[in-house]
Amino acid sequence: MTFLPFAWRSWPGYRLALGVGVAVGFALLFMASVNLASLPGKITAIWFPAAFTLAALLRYGPTILPGVFVGAFAIVIVGLWDTGLSWPSLLWASLVFSGCETLQPLLAVWGLQGFRPGWLTRIHRARPTQALSPDWFQSVPRVLRFIGASVVSPILPALAGSLTWQAVGLIEPADVPLTWLTWWLPAAMAHLIFVPPLLRMHHPQPPWGRGSTLAQASIGLFGAFMLLLYLTFGQGYPIDYIFLPLLMLVVFRLGLLSASLCLAIITVVAIYATNLGLGAFVREAPHESFLYLQSFLAVLSFTILILSAVITERQVSQQRLEETLASLELQVEKRAEELRQSENILAGLFAASPVGLGILDESLRLVRMNPVLANLGFSSSLPLGEGSILMPDLAQAIQSAYQQVVRTQTALIDQEVETTTTAEVEIQRTWLLSCFPIQGLDPVTTQVGVVLLEISDRKRLEASLQQQADLDALTQLANRRAFDRHLQRVWGQCLQFQQPLSLILCDVDYFKAYNDRYGHPMGDQCLVQVAQVIQQSARRPGDLAARYGGEEFALLLPNTPQETAQHIATTLQAHLHDLAIVHTDSAVSHHVTLSLGLATHVPQRGEFSQTLILAADQALYTAKRQGRNRWVAKEN
Numbered sequence: 001m002t003f004l005p006f007a008w009r010s011w012p013g014y015r016l017a018l019g020v021g022v023a024v025g026f027a028l029l030f031m032a033s034v035n036l037a038s039l040p041g042k043i044t045a046i047w048f049p050a051a052f053t054l055a056a057l058l059r060y061g062p063t064i065l066p067g068v069f070v071g072a073f074a075i076v077i078v079g080l081w082d083t084g085l086s087w088p089s090l091l092w093a094s095l096v097f098s099g100c101e102t103l104q105p106l107l108a109v110w111g112l113q114g115f116r117p118g119w120l121t122r123i124h125r126a127r128p129t130q131a132l133s134p135d136w137f138q139s140v141p142r143v144l145r146f147i148g149a150s151v152v153s154p155i156l157p158a159l160a161g162s163l164t165w166q167a168v169g170l171i172e173p174a175d176v177p178l179t180w181l182t183w184w185l186p187a188a189m190a191h192l193i194f195v196p197p198l199l200r201m202h203h204p205q206p207p208w209g210r211g212s213t214l215a216q217a218s219i220g221l222f223g224a225f226m227l228l229l230y231l232t233f234g235q236g237y238p239i240d241y242i243f244l245p246l247l248m249l250v251v252f253r254l255g256l257l258s259a260s261l262c263l264a265i266i267t268v269v270a271i272y273a274t275n276l277g278l279g280a281f282v283r284e285a286p287h288e289s290f291l292y293l294q295s296f297l298a299v300l301s302f303t304i305l306i307l308s309a310v311i312t313e314r315q316v317s318q319q320r321l322e323e324t325l326a327s328l329e330l331q332v333e334k335r336a337e338e339l340r341q342s343e344n345i346l347a348g349l350f351a352a353s354p355v356g357l358g359i360l361d362e363s364l365r366l367v368r369m370n371p372v373l374a375n376l377g378f379s380s381s382l383p384l385g386e387g388s389i390l391m392p393d394l395a396q397a398i399q400s401a402y403q404q405v406v407r408t409q410t411a412l413i414d415q416e417v418e419t420t421t422t423a424e425v426e427i428q429r430t431w432l433l434s435c436f437p438i439q440g441l442d443p444v445t446t447q448v449g450v451v452l453l454e455i456s457d458r459k460r461l462e463a464s465l466q467q468q469a470d471l472d473a474l475t476q477l478a479n480r481r482a483f484d485r486h487l488q489r490v491w492g493q494c495l496q497f498q499q500p501l502s503l504i505l506c507d508v509d510y511f512k513a514y515n516d517r518y519g520h521p522m523g524d525q526c527l528v529q530v531a532q533v534i535q536q537s538a539r540r541p542g543d544l545a546a547r548y549g550g551e552e553f554a555l556l557l558p559n560t561p562q563e564t565a566q567h568i569a570t571t572l573q574a575h576l577h578d579l580a581i582v583h584t585d586s587a588v589s590h591h592v593t594l595s596l597g598l599a600t601h602v603p604q605r606g607e608f609s610q611t612l613i614l615a616a617d618q619a620l621y622t623a624k625r626q627g628r629n630r631w632v633a634k635e636n
Helices: 006-010 014-035 048-078 087-112 119-125 138-154 153-168 172-199 209-235 241-255 255-275 286-351 371-375 391-406 456-470 480-497 511-518 518-535 563-579 609-623
Strands: 356-360 366-369 414-419 428-439 445-454 501-508 544-549 551-558 592-603 632-636
Touching: 006 172, 014 048, 014 153, 048 087, 048 172, 087 138, 087 153, 138 153, 138 172, 138 286, 153 172, 172 255, 172 286, 209 241, 209 255, 241 255, 241 286, 255 286, 356 371, 366 371, 371 445, 391 414, 391 428, 428 456, 456 480, 480 501, 480 551, 480 609, 501 511, 501 518, 501 563, 501 609, 511 518, 518 544, 551 563, 551 592, 563 592, 563 632, 592 609, 609 632
Parallel strands: 592 632
Antiparallel strands: 356 366, 356 445, 414 428, 428 445, 501 551, 501 592, 544 551
């Protein structure tokens, strides 16, 4: 069979040329089957056109079907011309024969495609390299499908042809079964024997060997094959059974294509020799010779097809296994290299990190730690807390964090730990401690990572900044923001315990006139002196003296009844009078004086701290209106 290049399909006369070629090829193979492959009694052992039409349909698609029909019709008209049939019978027999020969490869292809819809369209649209899959005979399921399609597809055409032959009078009714058998089996055997090499020639399988060993094996097998042909069919020795192991050896060493070609040669030689009355398959009745020969060829065909598929599957599996192992080996090497790099990175990180890093095991032993932890007195040879360490309370905090992480299986992030050194001079230090679980192959935590960062300097800086943010720069009293925050806190405390909360608002009398008279620097000095007097009255831990704004000050006194607050206000005025800060422009005294508004309140639910401020402010306003240099208390 000639395979035309795909570019020929674009030629305008391609379809006509292909159809003519198929018709001529069918006619020639028809004559070869009838004249060369016919056993005594005109029984055809191999129907070459069946293999030709199936391979052509797979290769070129449905385009070849008109050529098959025309070739079959023309050759059967010629063959039946001298049978004495009437014109209607001759025409009917020719049409049925042509239709059967056209239908037979279609049924075979349908079986090869798994009886799926749209199979004919897929073959018609496919490129030549796509219409034939190179792995048709490389898996056992595909081979079994091919065998089934090859054997089953000629059944219906053979039956239709046999019944038509009997209907037109070419055979007797009693000869229909034998005619059907001799029509069906030759077509099936042609599929099995000649289609595989025709298909494999387009996708040849490389021999399973290499070099001089392969050449020696090929020469040896070819010599043994030719000798066996001569002894079996030339000399008549009954050693035809040796062909089976010899073909199996060819499959093992040279592949399916070589074995299929050998089987094709055996088929041609066996048919020719049997036709001449030579070989082990000659029997008295022609149909007996036919059955013996067909059985022999069927066994050989089934064996090499299935054996080749099994060997190929095994080799493919072995190749895939080797590729998988090679890939796994590369992955293992790559993973090992990644692990080495990770280990180097981790070692460098441990060594250079400015924070303490360590890994605790189940026995609370630091199996790995960096110099920062080592400098704190931790040891990798002793459990946590044992041996000489500078801060035992830090070890206790790490141990507690370890137990919490193991119990909850969650990380502990940025827990502040206050410690005191055990050196001669006690030093308070603050740390940020983080711990995270390290799990093994199972989800159970076996180790815990420790990250320790000292933030003592930061905490001192934060405290200093907080203090600066809460102090008035001039008087060094609490500023308005600190006052508001402290008021909210003590308001909540007094609300909880139902205690009285007192507030004294102080205002320097005629302070603007003081500034105008003595200047702002002297005014600032005056405010500082007044602030010192007020600060002396805030003696308890909860008391707060604050600069409320400008020349106004506030004295907050939690858990202080009104009588005590009044006494403090009187004392405060007396102390300021003792300072005798000269103020010649004051309308109430020759010295600096204060007006004070006093309010005391027991907080209740639903009330706000502004209630107390408003009451004290009203009292201060009353003191100013009554002549200044006095205190006025707002009634509860």
